[in-house]
Amino acid sequence: MQSYQLFIKLNQSVEIQIGKLGLFNFLKGTYIYTGSAKKNIDARITRHLSKDKKLHWHIDYLLTNDQSKVINVIKSELSECDLNADAKGKVIAEGFGSSDCRKNCRSHLKYINHQFPNPFSASPQRAFFSAKESSTKLIPRWRQSSSI
Numbered sequence: 732m733q734s735y736q737l738f739i740k741l742n743q744s745v746e747i748q749i750g751k752l753g754l755f756n757f758l759k760g761t762y763i764y765t766g767s768a769k770k771n772i773d774a775r776i777t778r779h780l781s782k783d784k785k786l787h788w789h790i791d792y793l794l795t796n797d798q799s800k801v802i803n804v805i806k807s808e809l810s811e812c813d814l815n816a817d818a819k820g821k822v823i824a825e826g827f828g829s830s831d832c833r834k835n836c837r838s839h840l841k842y843i844n845h846q847f848p849n850p851f852s853a854s855p856q857r858a859f860f861s862a863k864e865s866s867t868k869l870i871p872r873w874r875q876s877s878s879i
């Protein structure tokens with residue numbers, strides 16, 4: 732299991748219906764979404780970067796909005812919920828992406844605008860890169876994982 736974080740920029744405040752979770756007013760600014768994939772994390776991330784897809788996860792509803800854009804992606808070997816706990820920010824949508832959390836995360840989406848670009852304490856495990864638009868060519872070779 733590998734986890735990842737998407738840094739998402741919302742160009743203006745918008746109301747978005749997040750599937751069955753509800754309608755939320757997302758403030759303009761930057762968000763961190765934390766997720767994980769049992770296998771093929773790169774394919775998962777590539778999917779997130781695509782605007783053209785069937786809406787399945789909560790995050791899909793945010794990422795397919797015209798105002799949103801993924802500006803950074805991080806991969807990590809921390810558990811999804813630990814990684815999520817590291818990101819300090821405001822919860823906008825209670826339950827977002829955290830329906831099957833074992834650690835009672837309130838949300839796997841956090842609004843971090845006021846802290847960007849460095850919401851974390853320094854950690855050598857993390858590598859940043861820029862994901863411009865939805866081009867998959869810009870996805871770098873991430874650190875090889877020793878845990879898969």
Ligand SMILES: [Zn+2]
Pocket residue numbers: 811812815829832833834835836839
């Ligand atoms: Zn969680």
